[in-house]
Every structure is written in structure tokens, then in C-alpha cells.
Amino acid sequence: MAIVHEILNYFKVEINREQCKKCKRCVNHCSYGVLSFNGEKIVSDDQKCVACQRCAVMCPGNAIRIVQNESFLPPHGNYTRKIRNIIWAQSGDGGVLLAATGNDRPIRSIFDDLLLDACQVTNPSIDPLREKIETKIFFGRRPEKLTFVSDQDDLEGVSLKTKLMPNFEMDMPIMVGHMSLGSISYNACHAIYKAAKELNIVAGTGEGGLHPDFFEYAPNIITEVASGRFGVDLNYLHNAAALEIKIGQGAKPGHGGHLPGEKVSSLISQTRMIPKGSDALSPYPHHDIYSIEDLAQLIAALKEATRYKVPVGVKIAAVHNSAPIAVGIVRGGADFLTLDGFRGGTGAAPRIIRNHAGIPIELAIAAVDERLRQEGLRDQVTLIAGGSIRYSADLIKAIALGADIGMCAMPVLIAMGCRVCQQCFRGLCSWGIATQQKYLVKRLDVDIAKNRIKNLFHSWNEELKEVLGAMGIDSVESLRSNRDRLRYIGPNPHIAEILGVKHAGE
Amino acid sequence: MRWENYTSLPEQYRNQRVFDGCGISGFINIDGSRVSGDKVIDMISILKERENGLGAGFAAYGIYPKYKDYYAFHFLFDTIAAKTNTLHYLGNNGTIIASEAIPTNTPTNIDNPPIIWRAFFDPKKSNNLEPDEIILKIVMEINANINNAFVMSSGKDMGVFKGNGWSHEIADFYMISGYNAYMWLAHSRFPTNTPGWWGGAHPFNLLNCSVIHNGEITSYGTNQRYLSSYGYKCTLFTDTEVIAYLFDLLCRKHKLPLSIATMALAPPLYDEIEKLDKKDQIILKSIRATYRSAMLNGPFSIVVGYSNPVPTMIGLTDRKKLRPLVAAISDDENTIYMSSEEASFKRLTSSNNNFSMKEIWHPKSGTATIAMLGKGLVRNGLEPSLMKLKSKYEGGLVNGNCA
Ligand code: SF4
Ligand code: SF4
Secondary structure, X not given: OOOOOOOOOOEEEEEOOOOOOOOOHHHHHOOOOOEEEOOOOEEEOHHHOOOOOHHHHHOOOOOEEEEEXXXXXXXXXXXXXXXXXXXXXXXXXXXXXXXXXXXXXXXXXXXXXXXXXXXXXXXXXXXXXXXXXXXXXXXXXXXXXOOEEEOOOOOOEEEEOOEOOOEEEEOOOEEEOOOOEOOXXXXXXXXXXXXXXXXXXXXXXXXXXXXXXXXXXHHHEEEEEOOOOOXXXXXXXXXXXEEEEEOOOOOOOOXXXXXXXXXXXXXXXXXXXXXOOOOEEOOOOOOOOOOHHHHHHHHHHHHHHOOOOOOEEEEEEOOOOHHHXXXXXXXXXXXXXXXXXXXXXXXXXXXXXXXXXXXXXXXXXXXXXXXXXXXXXXXXXXXXXXXXXXXXXXXXXXXXXXXXXXXXXXXXXXXXXXXXXXXXXXXEOOOOOOEOXXXXXXOOOHHHHHHHHHXXXXXXXXXXXXXXXXXXXXXXHHOOOOHHHXXXXXXXXXXXXXXXXXXXXX | OOOOOOOOXXXXXXXXXXXXXXXXEEEEEOOOOOEEOHHHHHHHHOOHHHOOOOOEEEEEEOOOHHHOOOEXXXXXXXXXXXXXXXXXXXXXXXXXXXXXXXXXXXXXXXXXXXXXEEEXXXXXXXXXOXXXXXXXXXXXHHHHHXXXXXXXXXXXXXXXXXXXOOHHHHHHHXXXXXXXXXXXXXXXXXXXXXXXXXXXXOOXXXXXXXXXXXXXXXXXXXXXXXXXXXXXXXXXXXXXXXHHHHHHHHHHHOOOOHHHHHHHHOOOOHHHHHOOOHHHHHHHHHHHHHOOOOOOOOOEXXXXXXXXXXXXXXXXXXXXXXXXXXXXXXXXOOEEEEEOOOHHHHHHHHOOOOOOEEEEEOOOOOOOEEEEOOOEEEEEOOOOOOOOOEEEEOOEOOOOOOO
């Protein structure tokens, strides 16, 4: 039984009465029911405000400011306001608390404790505006070596005998992480896929199936086969640049996908092949994968189903034993491996898991890269790392630690207009991103959103080139796993050891 | 000359990579005729601006015809015990055909000169390991685990002579003039951050591959981690070590033709690859995709001596040519020269009126110059990557954007 306990609201809507024209635009734009017009003036129910900023941005009079509620709880260093709110919320409804986006605990980022090297004197730096710096990479599995046969009589006759497994090229070592149609809107998906195509990178579909309208983006799409098998049919498998078996997600290791029924509109119901309005809860494990041999079988089955034309890989959440698991997966035939760190995003996850399970991606990359090398497997697979890559600095450091590709989703949402209000699971996103409500979805202009994503990644790629140039490196391939060019300045030297990175000054 | 730090660096300098600028010179006689080291001494010692007296060395191919079927080990020892231990270890792993001091001109006033030794060796037969592989293991073992011992070279019918001093001093010390070789490489150093040690001088050798190198590899971490997968331990903290191991991996273990191996180390830009026909694109993209971690980045010019099976001299620079390399061919077309500076060739022609170069040229960035015994100049370093190669593919990329 729900016993609602009034919780002190975090935010307040401040309306400048002199500037307000009473046009009521804010009322229409607020999808959380905060604002209303009482016949005389705009009033706000601050308890409901999530600080999504939609009203403030849309107000023609610039009359709205969202401010923090100054009203003060008695301070306590251990029972913080957040913890008290959690207790009130749980004692109010007795359920598992949901949360969206990534882990919001202020845990120190290891990326922030890493510094990059640059050239001085003994090696000249390279100016990316004047000289070519390459960021193109291949995605897929490579053989351990190539076999060339030279013609004995004619020294200059060489013949390549090795046939490479499926591989495709990407213009930047960046991938848009998996966000399903369902967790985000049709327009948001459309913008992402268009941007991926124009940038010649790839984007993940998440486990929500692929709407037939998006088949044209197949060469830039990685589709996901998750435990719920939502939307999986032959059309789905055949419309992808690569297939990913989703075992885990950084935001919720050990959990399946979670799409609240509020977001299962008729469009979603068709694409996922489930009834409208029903919660789409993926089973926690794949019920046909209880061990590594089962995974190897599914990899083989998907390769067979796609006639060995596309890379098939596996995504796991970064957990304590990622390294040996990764080796098993690669031995099991995966062409690529996606690692998702504990800060990775989600549209909906139990708060307890999101905030407390998994390990930082920096450590997972280092451990997996190292273990795969010990087994002589590293160079044969593509290693993708995400959760959370916030900006180009994180991308660059992830590559230097050992990733081939950095995967990110939150920055893509933020580029499209997301204000990180963390309410995605409610399906009311006022920016038209994490919602299925038609009137909200149409707020997101596909082409503007696409261009913003393109600009974002273009700038990341330019910054990557700037750093490569400063390091005297002219191809991103020579940055990967080049831990020699990183130094640690954080408080815990043991982290540096695990990362295989020297301390600054060494 | 510095009469210290023979087989390792002092403690405080270990685990630091050496950064240096260097002079490099070498030549090969196509007909296999052996000539004295005088010429290469002239070529290297004129490049005085590129050395500061902290290391130099020579590699000579064809100097031990009498023992040409045996592995010739060149050792540096600090102590008699190290020598005894090493020879004992060798004896346990095969037959020592001959073992002797390498003649040197050690000044009489030096208290503690290094022991410089050579042994001709025949490894025990093994069912699962090739002889080269056994030698590789022996070299790694001695350098890593026998105290005060260092293997300077381990190829057949060749040897490396190196130490800590000016190039002319090292030449005098080892009496380089007295050796006759068909291929000579020489190196002089300008290290920035260590006092230098004898074993750390160039050429750096493994089996029949010797590398002299000017530059700094900015991809060191990537290359070193790649090599670690194949059991190469990069313990000497020099970029040159990495280059020698990459040659060994690509050419000996993966059996890539030399011209292809050099394309893996300094591959053509994707922009250039896109301009080629589909067949060449597939070959080059397969190389780039597969050997992405073998690619060498950063400023470098190298000359490599290789003799497996055909003695060959290879010159290569980074893709931007941030360090110099010039090549020349003698009037009679029998000798191919390479050097970091044209001064090396001028020195030869100005001191001998009867001798001139037919042509002096500057190989292109990231493009190998390859001269082979018996074949001559197979690649002049000016051709586009696959030009002159009759390349075919049976496999190749599938589903790559070019297929
Ligand atoms: S949108 Fe701005 S101007 Fe219009 S009613 Fe709301 S606060 Fe007033
Ligand atoms: S996507 Fe929408 S609901 Fe989710 S955090 Fe961003 S603004 Fe809020």
C-alpha cells in the first residue's frame, strides 16, 4: 500500500511576474504537469518539477528560472538528502526504485586522473591542419597473420592467400551506444541513424528491434540480440552491419532490458512484436545461454543465419571477472567484444543496480586488453568500450588504454537536447527524446538533431587528431593500447598498476 | 670511450626509454664481394654532428665464411663468471663449435675492460622448435637471466661490434678495418637521457636481422604490447629493440615477403590506398587491418640488414619522413649505399678520384628501399607501394567497403 510521504522538492520554478506575458506556452510544454494557469497567473506544483528546463527555454518572455530549493533539511554528512529521499520513497511505495541515465554517485572518474603525453624536441609533433592524421579503423575480426606466397622464380610476384573475416571500415573510432526504439523515440533513432550514416560510423539499435523505415541505414547499424529477443526475425538479422549478443549492460549488470508499459505505444508494439502497453522486461539471463558453450552456439547460429557476412559480437557489462569472461567469449567465436562500464547509461534500471554494480570501464579495458594479449587473442578482435565516455578526452584515454572504439550514448542525447533530468523511464521526456508520446516526439526535429550529433562527433574526431598530432602519431591505430603515452595523477597508485600506466613524473 | 656499463645500465637509468638522435650508414655489394670495414668507417665517422661519443657500432655480414653454417654469438661480459655461466648454458643447449675472444685494441691503462667474446654454436635438434626459435629463446634467456652477460648478435656468418664511444673509437677498438664483409651497417648515437651502455648501442640484432635506427617510435607502447603476445620481452627499453622484433615476427615467423613487411610497418595512407585498383586496395587494406599494431609511428629512419635466406639491405623512414635517409648506387651498379646524410657518399667520392656514384636519390617517406644480394636494387624507395610487385590475391577482404 502506498503511503505517500511528502518529500522536500529539489527544484523550484521561479516566474518573473513582470516579464510573464501569460501566454501559457510553458503550461503546454511542461509534460510533467508542473505548471498551470489559475485564471490569473501561472502557478507551479514544484513537487513535480524535474528541472528539465523545457519551460524556461520555451518561454518567450525569458520569465522562468528553475532554481534549487533552498529550503533546508537538517544537515547530516552520512544520511545525505539523497539517502533520506530514497528511504522516504521506499517507505512510501514499498517497491524497487527505478532510475535512468547513468550512475549519478559522485565516484571519482579514473579518466580524469589520467594525463596525456606530448612531443618535445626529440620527436616532432604533427600539425593535423597541415598533415594527414588518420582516424579510419576496421571493425571485425582479423586473422593472426596474413599468408603471402612469393613466387620463387619471380621475387616480385606475391600472392595473398588469406581471406579476411567480415570487416567494415569506419571513419572515426566512435560508435553510438545501444538505445532502443522504445527507450527513445522514433525521431531520436532516426536522427542517430542518419548521423551515423553521414559520419560513416555505426550506431546500436539496442534490443528493441529495427523499424522497417530504418532498414536503409543497415550498413551503419549494429543490431542487438538480447535475452527478450524482441523484434528478432530474419529481416532484422539481415539488416545490420554487425550483430551483437547482449549479455549485459553497464548500468544494470545481471539485469535484462526494462521498458515500462507507458512507453509501449503501437509503434513500439509492432517493432518489438509485443502487446501494446505491456511492460517489456527482458529475462535476466538468456534462457538458452547458461554457460560459455551455449554462447558459442548462439554466435555460431547467428553467423550461420547471416551467411558469415557480418561480424557477430558480444556485449558484457564490466564486472569483477570481465577479463576471463572476455577470453571465453573471444574463444567462443566473437568477432568483437563490447565492454560497458558501471557508469553506462540506461532508460530504466533499478537504482540499486545502476548505482552499485559493476566496475569502472577504465579498469575493465586495461584488464581485458591485457588478458587477451596473454592469450594471444587481442589483435584479432575489435574491442569496443563505453560507459561512460563523456567527451573526447575520455575517448582518447579509452583508446590509449586498449579499446579500438569508444561507445557513447548520453553525449548523443545531450547533443539532441537532453538536459539529463534522469526521468527517461517515465516516458514523458519534454524534449521528445525518451518518450513515445506523439505530441512530445514531434518536438525533436530529426535534421537538426542529426546535425548536432554530426557536429559533436566531428569535433571529437578533430580533437582526437589534435592529440595524436601532439603525440607525434599519425594514425589512431598507433594510439590503441599505447599506455606509454598516459600518466596517472590520482590518489591511488594501485589503480595505475592495474592500468599498466606509470605515475606522472615517472 | 667509456669503460663502464657494459651489459646493463646503472640502476637509476633502467626502465627508462632511451631517446636519441643518430647517424646511420651502410652498404651492400650485390655480387657478394667482401670489402674491409674502412669504407663504412669513413661513411659514419664523417657524420660527427649526429654523435656525442656515447655509443656506436657496426654490423658486418659475410665475416665468418669458415663457420657460416653455425650461429655466431657475439657477447659482452662484465665478469669471467658471466662468461663461464653463459658458455655453460650454451653447452647445455647444443654444441659450441669454437669459442674465442674477439680481438680488440684495449688500451693498457684500463682496469676493467669488458670481456668481448664470440662462440660458434650448433643448437640441439628439437622436434617442435625450429633452430632459429631455439636461438631466440637462448638470446632472451641470456639477456634477461644471466647476470653481467649480453648477446650483441646471434646470426650466421655475421656479427655486431658495438660499444660506448665515438664511432671512430669503436672502429679502432674492434679493428673493424680488418674484417671483410659484403654488407656493412654502421651507427653513431646522440642519446639524450642516459650515459649510454655498451649493449644499448646499435646495431640491435636478433638472429640474422640487424637494425640501425635514428628516431623515436611514438607507437612504442602499442608495438611493445603487440609483441608481448608473441613472447617477445622488450626489456632493453629502446625503440630499436621493438623494430628488430617486429622484423623477426613479420619476416621470419609470419613469413611475409620483405616488401610486404615494410608496408605493414609503414603502410600507405588510406587516402592513397583509395586511389588504387580494387585488387591492390584489398591487399593493402588486409595488411592494415591485420597488422594495425605493427605499424611504426613517430620520426624514424632505419637501415636493416637481413639475411634469411638472401642477404638484403632495407632502408625505411616514417610516413612523414621526419628523419633523413639518402640512397646511392655506385657507377658499376654493384654497390648500394644508404645513409642518414649525403656527406657519407661525398666522403667516399672525394677521397677516391676513381670512384663516383652513378646516382644519389632521396627515397620517399614511408617507402622501402630494398637491395638484395645477387638481385640488386629491387625497390628504390620511389615507387608507389605495390608498383613493380606482381600482386595477386586469392583471399582478401570480404565485406570491406572495397570488396
Ligand atoms: S511561457 Fe513564459 S511568458 Fe508564457 S506564460 Fe509561461 S512564464 Fe509566462
Ligand atoms: S532523455 Fe529526456 S527524460 Fe531522459 S534525461 Fe534527457 S531530458 Fe530527461
